[in-house]
Each structure stands twice: as C-alpha cells, then as structure tokens.
Amino acid sequence: MSPLKFESLNLTNMPTTASSLFSAYASFTAFIMLVRSMADQLIPHQLRSYIYSAFSHLFTPRSSNLTLIVDKSCGMAQNELYEAAEIYLRTKISPLNDRLRVRKTPRQKNIRVTIDKGEEIKDSFDGIIINWCFVCSGGQDEKKPEKHQFELTVHKKHRVKVIESYLPYVLDRAKAIKEEDKVVKLYSRDRSYDPYDDDSNSDWSSINLEHPATFETIAMDLELKRTIMEDLDRFLRRREFYKKVGKAWKRGYLLYGPPGTGKSSLIAAMANYLKFDIYDVELTSIYDNSELRRILLSTTNRSILVIEDIDCSVEIQNREMQNRACEEEDDQPSNTKVTLSGLLNFIDGLWSSCGDERIIVFTTNHKHKIDPALLRPGRMDLHIHMSYCTPSGFRILASNYLGMHESDPHRLCGEIEELIESTKVTPAEIAGELMKSEDADVALEGLVDFLKRKKEESNKIENEGTDESEIQETDQDADT
Numbered sequence: 485m486s487p488l489k490f491e492s493l494n495l496t497n498m499p500t501t502a503s504s505l506f507s508a509y510a511s512f513t514a515f516i517m518l519v520r521s522m523a524d525q526l527i528p529h530q531l532r533s534y535i536y537s538a539f540s541h542l543f544t545p546r547s548s549n550l551t552l553i554v555d556k557s558c559g560m561a562q563n564e565l566y567e568a569a570e571i572y573l574r575t576k577i578s579p580l581n582d583r584l585r586v587r588k589t590p591r592q593k594n595i596r597v598t599i600d601k602g603e604e605i606k607d608s609f610d611g612i613i614i615n616w617c618f619v620c621s622g623g624q625d626e627k628k629p630e631k632h633q634f635e636l637t638v639h640k641k642h643r644v645k646v647i648e649s650y651l652p653y654v655l656d657r658a659k660a661i662k663e664e665d666k667v668v669k670l671y672s673r674d675r676s677y678d679p680y681d682d683d684s685n686s687d688w689s690s691i692n693l694e695h696p697a698t699f700e701t702i703a704m705d706l707e708l709k710r711t712i713m714e715d716l717d718r719f720l721r722r723r724e725f726y727k728k729v730g731k732a733w734k735r736g737y738l739l740y741g742p743p744g745t746g747k748s749s750l751i752a753a754m755a756n757y758l759k760f761d762i763y764d765v766e767l768t769s770i771y772d773n774s775e776l777r778r779i780l781l782s783t784t785n786r787s788i789l790v791i792e793d794i795d796c797s798v799e800i801q802n803r804e805m806q807n808r809a810c811e812e813e814d815d816q817p818s819n820t821k822v823t824l825s826g827l828l829n830f831i832d833g834l835w836s837s838c839g840d841e842r843i844i845v846f847t848t849n850h851k852h853k854i855d856p857a858l859l860r861p862g863r864m865d866l867h868i869h870m871s872y873c874t875p876s877g878f879r880i881l882a883s884n885y886l887g888m889h890e891s892d893p894h895r896l897c898g899e900i901e902e903l904i905e906s907t908k909v910t911p912a913e914i915a916g917e918l919m920k921s922e923d924a925d926v927a928l929e930g931l932v933d934f935l936k937r938k939k940e941e942s943n944k945i946e947n948e949g950t951d952e953s954e955i956q957e958t959d960q961d962a963d964t
C-alpha cells in the first residue's frame with residue numbers, strides 16, 4: 485500500500501469550506517514549525533525548555549483529581565502504608581468487585597480475601613469520596629519483577645485531609661484488624677542448647693496456642709477474676725504512666741495453688757484476652773545465666789513470659805553449692821548453672837531496659853518454698869491464689885461442660901454446692917467428672933458420689949492451704 489502523500493490528495497472535489505479550513509490548518513502548522521525552528525536557533529536551551537513547559541502547562545487540560553501512589557516497598561524497607569491499605573481494603577470489598585484473590589497460609593486462622601489487580605474500591609471518609617485501585621505492572625521478564633502498588637485517587641481539594649487524617653486512620657484501623665486476627669503463639673525451646681556445638685542455637689520454636697481457656701470459662705472467684713482483668717487492662721493503658729515514674733512497662737504475677745486449680749489455664753486465658761504470645765521458659769533446660777539472658781532477650785514485646793513451678797528456684801539458688809559438693813565427691817555436677825540471682829538480675833536489671841508490654845508469670849504449688857527474694861515488692865506485682873473449687877466455680881464448669889444455665893438449675897445443684905463448700909476439690913477434678921457423660925443427670929450423679937467419697941477421705945487427711953482464692957498486691961502502682 486502506497487503511503488498517503490499531501491500532494492497526492494485530490495482536493496478539487498472537496499467542499500470549499502472544508503478545503504479552506506484544511507489549508508488554514510496547514511498554514512498554521514507550518515507557521516508554528518517556523519517559529520519553533522527560529523526559537524531553537526535564537527533562544528538558549530534552558531530558557532527554551534522553560535517556555536515550552538510553561539506553554540504545555542497552560543494548554544493541557546487540568547485534572548481535578550490527585551492520585552497518591554502507595555508502593556509496596558520504600559527501598560529495602562516495607563512501606564507500612566501498603567500493608568495497612570491491603571489489610572484495610574479487605575474490609576471494604578463490595579459486590580461490585582469482579583475479581584478477588586483468596587489465600588490461606590498454614591499459620592492463618594481464616595481465608596484471606598483481597599482484591600485482584602485492576603480492581604477498584606470506593607471508600608468514604610468524613611464525606612470525602614476516595615477511590616482505591618490495586619495496580620500491578622511489569623513482571624514480563626525476570627529483570628523487571630512485577631511491581632505492586634495501590635493508587636488512591638481523591639479530589640485535589642482534599643489532599644491535606646487525606647494525608648493528615650485519612651491515611652493515619654487507615655494505619656490505625658489496619659493495626660486493630662491485625663490484632664483481632666492475631667493468632668496467639670506458644671513459644672518453647674524444644675531442644676537443649678549446647679554451647680560447644682556451633683550448630684546449636686537458642687531460637688524459640690512456636691506453635692499456635694490452641695488453648696481454648698478464656699476468662700469466661702475459667703472457674704474461679706468472680707471478684708478475683710474481675711480484679712485480674714482490670715489489672716491487665718490498666719497495665720495496657722499505662723504506657724505513659726510507666727514512663728513518667730521511670731518504671732519498665734512490665735507486670736509480674738505469681739500464681740500459686742494446688743495442682744489442677746487452673747494456673748496454666750489462667751495463663752492461657754490471659755494470653756487469649758490480651759492477644760499476647762506466651763514464652764514458656766524451662767529454667768532447667770538452660771545452661772547458664774548468660775544463656776538465660778540471651779534467651780529472654782530474644783523474646784518479643786507484647787508477650788507473657790512463663791516460668792512454671794518456680795519453687796525449683798530454691799534448687800537453682802542452691803545449685804552452686806550442690807555442684808561444688810558434687811565436684812568434691814567426684815560426682816557429675818548438674819549441667820545447668822542458672823542461678824536465682826541471674827534470674828533476678830534479668831527481671832530487675834536488663835529486663836527494665838529492653839522490651840515493652842511484658843508480663844512475667846511464675847507459678848508454684850508451694851508458695852512457702854519460694855525464695856523471699858522473688859516475692860519482694862516490685863518483682864511479682866500480684867500474688868494470685870488459685871484454690872479449690874467454689875460453688876460459683878462449679879456453676880461455670882457446669883455451664884462449660886453440660887451447657888447448664890444458672891437460671892435453670894439442676895435438682896442436684898444444691899447438694900453439689902453444699903458438698904463443694906465443705907470439701908477440698910479442684911476444678912480439674914470436677915471437670916474430669918463432668919466429662920464422663922453428656923447426660924447431665926448421669927454426670928451430676930457421678931459428681932455427687934465423687935464428692936461424697938472425697939469428703940470422707942479429706943475428713944481423714946488434713947490438707948494444707950485455704951479454701952478461698954485470694955489476691956495480694958505488693959506494689960503501689962495499682963489502684964485496687
């Protein structure tokens with residue numbers, strides 16, 4: 485096909501107006517070309533480009549919209565706004581969206597739904613309409629990996645409000661959504677650390693905390709439960725307070741009481757309530773104080789550090805002496821050299837200078853065996869006695885296990901509550917009985933028999949401990 489040439493056009497048959505318009509346009513273009521070539525020769529390069537850009541600025545139609553581009557990363561660092569937008573926009577998906585992406589990693593609780601490339605989402609904030617679009621570009625060859633970004637388009641007059649109010653709002657909302665979604669983790673060290681083995685490391689391994697305990701399901705004195713929850717809430721609120729008084733933002737709880745009274749369950753309930761991860765520290769598996777320090781320093785903020793059966797600290801305290809004795813007798817000394825003072829140094833010293841929002845929980849079955857140094861004010865802020873089951877505790881367990889409601893008590897409830905008041909029985913024992921049958925009559929009759937037997941036995945044996953849960957505060961910074 486031959487190219488179309490100006491001279492080859494036969495204009496003779498065209499209507500007169502059209503042909504005169506055409507020739508006027510041709511002359512105008514030729515004039516502009518002439519001016520431009522003269523300007524190119526006469527005006528210096530920098531001035532010339534300034535004039536051109538001023539002209540194009542004047543004659544290009546202006547958009548009333550502003551587009552903010554939210555790139556996935558800023559250099560090496562992640563762009564927090566990108567992650568926040570991704571999380572926030574998940575809550576804004578509408579039936580108008582045609583293509584969505586779904587995914588679930590083994591660690592995620594729920595299926596995640598996000599928008600696909602090119603999809604748009606309309607949002608409003610304080611009467612402002614905001615349009616989001618997910619844009620992907622590149623990715624055709626290896627040198628140019630696919631680039632992801634969100635584009636936020638809004639009327640220009642809202643620029644300041646969007647940057648100063650809307651985007652911080654998106655960041656806050658995303659943080660809250662992330663917290664709600666958070667799967668609480670249980671960290672433990674499942675292999676012992678050998679300081680002479682280069683491949684050995686003290687990293688924590690984690691699993692999702694599947695413990696279903698919550699404050700609702702824990703059978704304990706209601707007043708005590710409320711006090712603990714309020715204490716936790718107050719602790720979380722008091723970032724500024726701790727800063728002001730120069731105290732590390734940490735709180736220590738000592739849970740003590742007989743086996744099966746719910747100490748471990750309470751820790752799980754606290755973690756589920758706060759959405760804090762749990763670090764389970766087994767002191768006996770730790771080689772020495774410096775390893776202990778390193779392990780504790782590798783825990784993250786917003787976590788609960790748990791040291792169960794701390795009465796072993798008596799052994800820790802005496803360990804050096806024991807080891808010396810072993811050495812004298814040519815015996816194998818214990819392979820751990822963690823000392824009580826090492827633990828206390830960390831709690832009081834280093835602990836204070838690193839990490840925020842930390843909770844440390846010690847548990848014991850024998851409070852009287854604990855070294856008084858650990859009980860000193862400021863170390864364990866609250867001493868919580870988890871004790872034998874009370875009638876109100878039984879009602880919670882009956883509701884948990886048999887779905888019974890207080891408003892509709894079973895005929896055996898009165899007898900059971902009387903027996904519970906006069907017998908030392910743990911919530912774990914009652915839970916065990918209630919699990920034996922799905923039929924409330926059968927389970928509760930079994931429980932009555934069990935309690936009667938227990939009462940007879942306990943009449944014979946004097947048990948240590950008190951019947952009532954108690955709480956003791958050891959510092960001045962709580963209001964209770």
Ligand SMILES: Nc1ncnc2c1ncn2[C@@H]1O[C@H](COP(=O)(O)OP(=O)(O)OP(=O)(O)O)[C@@H](O)[C@H]1O
Binds near residue numbers: 748
């Ligand atoms: N207060 C409680 N409320 C609800 N369930 C409880 C309670 N106490 C015990 N249980 C039940 O008994 C089981 C054992 O309780 P848990 O391990 O919390 O006791 P513990 O005080 O930590 O015992 P130990 O001193 O032996 O570690 C729990 O899994 C739970 O089912």
Ligand SMILES: [Mg+2]
Binds near residue numbers: 747748792847
């Ligand atoms: Mg326990």
